[in-house]
Amino acid sequence: MAPCELNAVLAFTDDNKHYSEFHFGDWKSFVIWNQTGSDDDGVVLERGSSVRPTSRGNLLPALNDWISATFDTSLLRLARIHSLGDGVLVPHRDFVEFAAAPWTRVHVPLLTNRICLHSDGDTVFRMRPDEIWFLDASNLHSAINYSAGRRLNLCLDFDLGKLPIESVFNAGAGSTGHVVNRPEVVQRMPLGDSFQEELRSLAATLTLANFHQAVGLLSKVHFFRQAHIAEFFEWLPYVAEHSRDASLRSKADRYVRFLRDKRSVGERFTLQDEVQIGLDA
Structure with missing residues (x-):
């Protein structure tokens, strides 16, 4: 060019x-x-x-x-x-x-x-x-x-x-x-025996406010570890399921459907919600 x-x-x-x-x-x-x-x-x-x-x-x-x-x-x-x-x-x-x-x-x-x-x-x-x-x-x-x-x-x-x-x-x-x-x-390292525990640690901190950041993190894993790209669609619902916010599993399931399975022409998905964080006076 x-x-x-x-x-x-x-x-x-x-x-x-x-x-x-x-x-x-x-x-x-x-x-x-x-x-x-x-x-x-x-x-x-x-x-x-x-x-x-x-x-x-x-x-x-x-x-x-x-x-x-x-x-x-x-x-x-x-x-x-x-x-x-x-x-x-x-x-x-x-x-x-x-x-x-x-x-x-x-x-x-x-x-x-x-x-x-x-x-x-x-x-x-x-x-x-x-x-x-x-x-x-x-x-x-x-x-x-x-x-x-x-x-x-x-x-x-x-x-x-x-x-x-x-x-x-x-x-x-x-x-x-x-x-x-x-x-x-590109050759990659094994995923490692501790990965499931790492997913649980991520779940413990997952909120609506940082959901998009967890998506970004999980999207990167298969580039550096021996994992099929499809495993991302298992990890995200798992992390959401084990979080402290039950609504996140529904959001994860809807996002998986949108990315992988079915969406209509022109359909959009709100990945990063507007979240107001209150501060104590």
Whole structure:
């Protein structure tokens, strides 16, 4: 990515808030191509029409030229740049709003470092700059960055219908050589015998006010310990069940459903409630 455009992305403000309940910490999303041309329109739809750069996207002519030269933009439905600072994506599945996964998702890392990690199922791996990744977003997945530098990732959604996945590329573009077939897998330490006791300790301090922080903490565990990403959906209800607030189990169950099982189009979830803490005079 051209240095001047990289700096432009790093200076972007007014990120899209459509999916804020899917992350904890410093995570931003910027739409650069969509069907309306509006910077504020970043909603994933079941079906769509042709796209064009947004006002923000027009600030990135070199990147736009590369997208147009590499991919069949007649099939492109949404292009975003995800900017991750010190934060984590909560484990989740995309496209559960729809009867079938409507779009094919492609990831292209633009800026990253060795301590930016991604997960899919039971695997934790690194995405390296300029690689082209096909990841099934309807599978459980997550990402984390615990460095001072930002991770920038180009996320492209295509409507292929029944076309083969290779149809995302322009004929003769010659970019399939960048497609990843041997990911750099990260080795992790065992979960440890004391983990269940650590969950109980977390439960003892869990409240409505810090529920979102517990979500963030539990979202990170599988990146550093040998655990399947799906275990997050066992840990969170367990911690809520063993807390001192019975209402937290209901909140945890609803959040699990929202992230993994079922949500309607446009449905939102309040991860961080407004809690007033009274102080004794």
